[in-house]
Amino acid sequence: MDRKTLLSRLDSIGWKTVLPEDSLDRLCDLGLRGDSYELAVIAGELAIECQPITLRGLFYRVVSTGFFPSTAKKYYDKLQRLLSSLRDAGWIPYDWIVDNLRATIKPSSWSGLEDFTDTVRGAYRKDFWASLPNYVHIFVEKDAMTGVIEPVTRELDVSLSPVRGYVSDSYAWTVGSEFRDIDKPIKCFYIGDFDPSGFDLERSLREKIEKHSGKPVLDNEPIDEHLFSRGAVKAGDILQDEYKREHGLNVITWERIALVEEDFGNHQLIELDVKLTDTRSKSFIEEHGTRCAEVDALNPNEIRRRVRDSIMQYVPNDQWERLREIEQLERETWESTLGQFAGGDQ
Template sequence: MTTAVRTHNLRSATKSLVTEAYKVLQQFHPMSLRGLHYQMVSRGVYTNTPANYAKLGRAMTKARESGSIPWNWIVDNLRQTNKPSSWTGLVDFLDTVREAYRKDFWARMPAHIEVFVEKDAMAAALQPATRDYDVALHVIRGYISTSYCWTIASQWRQIEKPVFCYYLGDWDPSGLDLERSLRQKLQLYSVRVAVDSDAMPLDYVDRDDSEKDSFSDNLAFVFGMSAPKGDVFYWQRLGLTKDDFEDFDLLPLRIKRNKRGEFSDKRAKGFVAEHGDKCAELDAVPPDELRSRIENAIQEHIDQDEWERLQRVEQAEQETLESFIGQLPKVKLDSVSDTEGE
């Protein structure tokens, strides 16, 4: 939705920038500003510099304020507002109840699915894929705390079915290392041990790995101790991967070095030895491609016949709820709440 709040007299260069940004956003929204920046770079609109990123930010502010670009096409997930829920009255609350009900289809599916994303800025762009299928999306924001990992793992120990984890993050020394840290903590706290000595507990699993016959061959762990025998834990990186550099013609970022020519990141030496010195941020991959990967991964675990049956059950339950709300005593509930105590 476009809402003009002020008028801007844009210079021709800024108008051209807004036009190019509109083309990208029209195809990929919602996007973070950084994601838009990388798409502009990949299309050759400008080079990847802090000055051009700042210029884009100013142009997007003016474009949205003047009504040229919808406000919700660019999202900012870094800043959040926390406020307890409240309602104007019981009628308002019942409207919320009516809209909030959703049946847990995954309770009847053969697997449990969770998605992890490294960057806060990408969460809003990926949420449509996970929200549509009622799948948890964990935002990591760097190295994850022990407490948070323990909370997730504790929930997994109660699940008597395979757990599939899909991860999306930057392709750079820190990005791969924090993924390793997260996976190893979840592995440890879930009390899992390696199934196959040929599996890859310390490596990263690319999509379409030609050396493996199936996803389950890539990485598998079994529950131990209190978990039911035979349940397994899988991990797969959906993006960013090595193949993405060629598939999307990504402009590689080089690993930073200090004045002496040494790597600034202590993890860089091992990364370069194994993967080369090309890096990229997850934002550089088109968000619709990432959403598609998530959706495809989730759909692999859906029993379609059962899913469609549950949709019919959910519809019937929603109608029952609607009928129940409609049969409540016809009193002015809001008026009662507002006048009580006067």
């Protein structure tokens, strides 16, 4: 395969590549088979646009181009095998395609004080949220999606929790205990599949967090318009501030930011059928209809945009900048302290 032939084959399927010539030349030298060259170009360009992205997310992007006729498993497997070869060859970076987060457990250790000071020199980061009027927490249904979202939550210092299926009481107790000790309004955002299990997982998580935090979990609505209807409190009886004063509770508000009903029309999601064998399908169909979709079907750039916008609405710009200045001053103090600790050689 040479570049001219590859460009001709791409042209025959209506794909105008923007990849540089040297990248195409490297691809042609890999010894792929059949239409894997065209698939590599399409997947590579989509990965450049959307990385970091899950393998399933990239698969949905490829299906959307029309290259694959359906979401059948054989096409997913084909893309998976090709990406493995492309990453092994260094044509696509490994960190562009994110998978389940896996960690090796080992106690922290260092070769000596110099190694230790190098490690901790850049470790200090001020907890901005401790000084802000709200606390924000992001929940995501799929472990693999954490790699898509984490660049934003890391930058903005926000907690990100993968749910990984129905949560145990131990998990919910851990989160609830954390929320119980937070003496300010808590804003939770949820990212999950648009299907019976995705919504039921969300329901279960909300209920368990409410149970273990001792705080009401309410749909995210304007704070001055929301009336409580939990326990002995009837709707319309007590406004939020009065309820908080009487019960000593802060409120947890909850919002699903992906997937939502509007995404089907606004983002042309690839639709899946409801699994009628799922015992939760009946209630789902009654409320949402027969369309389902995986969260991976939504462009990861759009997911990251929603996460950022959701967080930033609770970040006062002037206060955030002031905290950045304080953090820089504290970093400089920390640098000075480390220099003295290491004998002034750092």
